[in-house]
Amino acid sequence: MKCLQNFLSRLFRMPAAVFVVLLVVAVPLAAQQLTPRTLTLSEVIVLARKQSVDAASALSQLKSAYWSYRSFRAELLPEVNFSATLPGYRKNYTAYQQSDGSHTYVRNDYMSLSGSLSVDQRIWLTGGTLSLTTSLDFMTQFGTGNHERQFMSVPLALKLSQPLFGVNSVKWDRRIEPIRYAEAQANFLTATERVTMTVIQYYFNLLLARENVSIARQNLQNAEKLCEVAESKRSMGKISENDLLQLRLNVLNARSTLTASESSLKSNMFTLRSFLALGEREELIPVLPDSVPPLSLEYRDVLQKALEHNATVYNLRRRQLEADYQVAQARGNRRQVSLYAQIGFTGSDTDFGRTYAEMKDNQVVEVGLQIPILDWGKRRGQVKVAESNREVVRQQLRKEEADFSQSLFVLTEQFNNQAVQLQIALEADAIARRRYESNVQTFLIGRISTLDLNDAQTSKDEARRKYINELFSYWYYYYQIRSLTLWDFAADTDIDADFEALVR
Numbered sequence: 001m002k003c004l005q006n007f008l009s010r011l012f013r014m015p016a017a018v019f020v021v022l023l024v025v026a027v028p029l030a031a032q033q034l035t036p037r038t039l040t041l042s043e044v045i046v047l048a049r050k051q052s053v054d055a056a057s058a059l060s061q062l063k064s065a066y067w068s069y070r071s072f073r074a075e076l077l078p079e080v081n082f083s084a085t086l087p088g089y090r091k092n093y094t095a096y097q098q099s100d101g102s103h104t105y106v107r108n109d110y111m112s113l114s115g116s117l118s119v120d121q122r123i124w125l126t127g128g129t130l131s132l133t134t135s136l137d138f139m140t141q142f143g144t145g146n147h148e149r150q151f152m153s154v155p156l157a158l159k160l161s162q163p164l165f166g167v168n169s170v171k172w173d174r175r176i177e178p179i180r181y182a183e184a185q186a187n188f189l190t191a192t193e194r195v196t197m198t199v200i201q202y203y204f205n206l207l208l209a210r211e212n213v214s215i216a217r218q219n220l221q222n223a224e225k226l227c228e229v230a231e232s233k234r235s236m237g238k239i240s241e242n243d244l245l246q247l248r249l250n251v252l253n254a255r256s257t258l259t260a261s262e263s264s265l266k267s268n269m270f271t272l273r274s275f276l277a278l279g280e281r282e283e284l285i286p287v288l289p290d291s292v293p294p295l296s297l298e299y300r301d302v303l304q305k306a307l308e309h310n311a312t313v314y315n316l317r318r319r320q321l322e323a324d325y326q327v328a329q330a331r332g333n334r335r336q337v338s339l340y341a342q343i344g345f346t347g348s349d350t351d352f353g354r355t356y357a358e359m360k361d362n363q364v365v366e367v368g369l370q371i372p373i374l375d376w377g378k379r380r381g382q383v384k385v386a387e388s389n390r391e392v393v394r395q396q397l398r399k400e401e402a403d404f405s406q407s408l409f410v411l412t413e414q415f416n417n418q419a420v421q422l423q424i425a426l427e428a429d430a431i432a433r434r435r436y437e438s439n440v441q442t443f444l445i446g447r448i449s450t451l452d453l454n455d456a457q458t459s460k461d462e463a464r465r466k467y468i469n470e471l472f473s474y475w476y477y478y479y480q481i482r483s484l485t486l487w488d489f490a491a492d493t494d495i496d497a498d499f500e501a502l503v504r
Helices: 002-011 016-031 041-051 053-075 169-235 241-276 299-309 311-332 378-444 450-485
Strands: 035-039 079-097 103-122 129-141 149-163 282-286 336-349 360-370
Touching: 035 041, 041 053, 041 169, 041 241, 053 169, 169 241, 169 282, 169 311, 169 378, 169 450, 241 282, 241 450, 299 311, 299 378, 299 450, 311 378, 378 450
Parallel strands: 035 282
Antiparallel strands: 079 103, 103 129, 129 149, 149 336, 336 360
């Protein structure tokens, strides 16, 4: 420290007013002390999955998919519907054709009430709709002097509405929607693993920033100590002026590096705090993981797990089915034939009780037909377009599947190689530390130059940073593989969640 003070005193003299300003600024800063909080990698991962905005977004998407699937399931169940007109009143003129063929206008002046209750069920096998209904209608006429009223009841009627040659959308929905929901579940688990990947990156950025600050402080202390020793040696003529100036420059560079490292530390700490939704007054202290799971993955096992659990597999299957559905829909639109049938009983009388006493048959059968005679090939063209689109989708899916397998192979190889790289980096870090400590002692006795010492220091710092980066890469690759396979290879179990509890 004496070396630095002597050197700075030759450059400028600090006015007394500067010390007053520094004192005024330092007082409020000293009052704002941060609360230290030590966090391990596993603790940060748990916090990120519970509190981060990305995790909340993934959960919202899961809930949306869940309720969409619930709506589909509800459409397959019987539905009870009630409809009513309470009341309806008309006082107008309508056209009426008389027995001789002429037309006239008649006056309407009546009030009506109606209500119906039905139980509707979609038929999974055919795509039609079967309904069991009951209804009651009431009408009273005004302007006739006696206010005539009439009841009509349908105590029970069975109705069938069935498209004969059209596409059965119920059948296709039953094939597509479960896959869509399974894809959404897999996407949620994958998103959770990606949240882990993000927080790992922020965690190691903070870890590296703290390590850089620690390295910068240690280097500054060493530089100041060496400078003080060099000042003494220079006074005795044992070292040159050039070496002394170089050491003074090292002190300034070390101080500049420390300032930049502290600024980077604050920035990375703010990023991690914000991602984890933690308080601004907490000083996060990351702990360097001291061990990694000893894993060696086989590509075939990784690929098998991915094909069983990854959302991409569900996505490929769903898009293939949707393309097939578009073709079936285009073919069904070439002709439209529908059947409507109703069977039941009905009654009508001016007295409400007799309306249900004397029942009569109520039967309706209708077959609707719509076949284009001349459409200039429009519907045939729609079928060809759907078939061409299906073929395009098939080729895209084939390419995406091949790309997915290739990227998974590369990632597996990178992970397996990373374990070796991590071990090499650990040994290099230890060797570089010992070399620097030895060079410091050798420099003190005058056997090496400042250039050799600087080289040893640079090698030490780079070796430490490389080890932390290699450790980050190991964990990042590991969770990246987890996100693609949805399999915990360390515990040898699948990654799952209680989806029913999550969406409540």
